[in-house]
Amino acid sequence: KKINVVLCEGPYMAKSIEKLGCPPNKIKVHHLGVEIDSIQFQPREYSTKISLKVLMVGSFKEKKGFPDALRALGKLNNDIELQITIIGDADYKEKNQREKKIMIDVAKKNGIYSKINWLGYQSHSTLMELAYKNHIFLSPSKIAEDGDSEGGAPVSIIEMVATGMPIVSTIHCDIPNVIINNETGLLSEEGDVNQIYNNLLWLIRNPSKWGTILSAGRKHVEQNFNAVKQGELLANIYESLLI
Secondary structure (H helix, E strand, O other): OOOOOEEEOOHHHHHHHHHOOOOHHHEEEOOOOEOHHHOOOOOOOOOOOOOEEEEEEOOOOHHHOHHHHHHHHHHHOOOOOEEEEEEOOOOOOHHHHHHHHHHHHHHHHOOOHHHEEEEEOOOHHHHHHHHOOOOEEEEOOOOOOOOOOOOOOOHHHHHHHHHOOOEEEEOOOOHHHHOOEOOOEEEEOOOOHHHHHHHHHHHHHOHHHHHHHHHHHHHHHHHHOEHHHHHHHHHHHHHHHHO
16 A cells, blocks of 8 residues: 655654665654653752662663663762662563563672662653652663664653753664753663763763753753644644645
8 A cells, every 4th residue: 555654753763664665755753742841840950968869761671771771880889879760570571571580680790789679660650750859860772682672762761851850871763862962961882881880970970060961951852852742743744645
């Protein structure tokens, strides 16, 4: 059947679809949107006099890069006092249960298991409530061995940027379309534990620079990932197909 338009979340996904043979003129990048007006902007502040609170969110899948995050936090634990909150869990699939075991083993080996609050799956409202109680959002996604990836960018990253939380993530799929490195957050190469650690370390050593990054992140989300605006743009795309 004839396809008039293929919607893609971001430029990485668009290029991937083009490589599969889709004509470029039929591809449109259309960002996901979040309810920005209902997300309060509370720029986080941090002082080395208090524990650094780090939040991680997602299903326990290889593509989330959680073991890399825990290894980086293990290194950071030598520098400062940490409190880590993980929202998510593994489903019934064997590979995801295996990923959960790896996470637990890595946490124990790196001496941070007791510093992790494993909350399991939680509601979106609980996530947003806890977001404001944490300093940094850590989300180091990567391509799994079986090729699994984010495809675009996790909505959780967009939402956490909107709340005013600094993001430490990776150059993966369309995450750089949300997190502009050194402008709206900090990115590392996929799977590079040392880079993830160094980005975390930069944040705790430069709390006075958080404000600029967080304001730029909020503005970027308001301009490019506002659900109301994106809904209107999507309606325009659909209407253009009826002409």
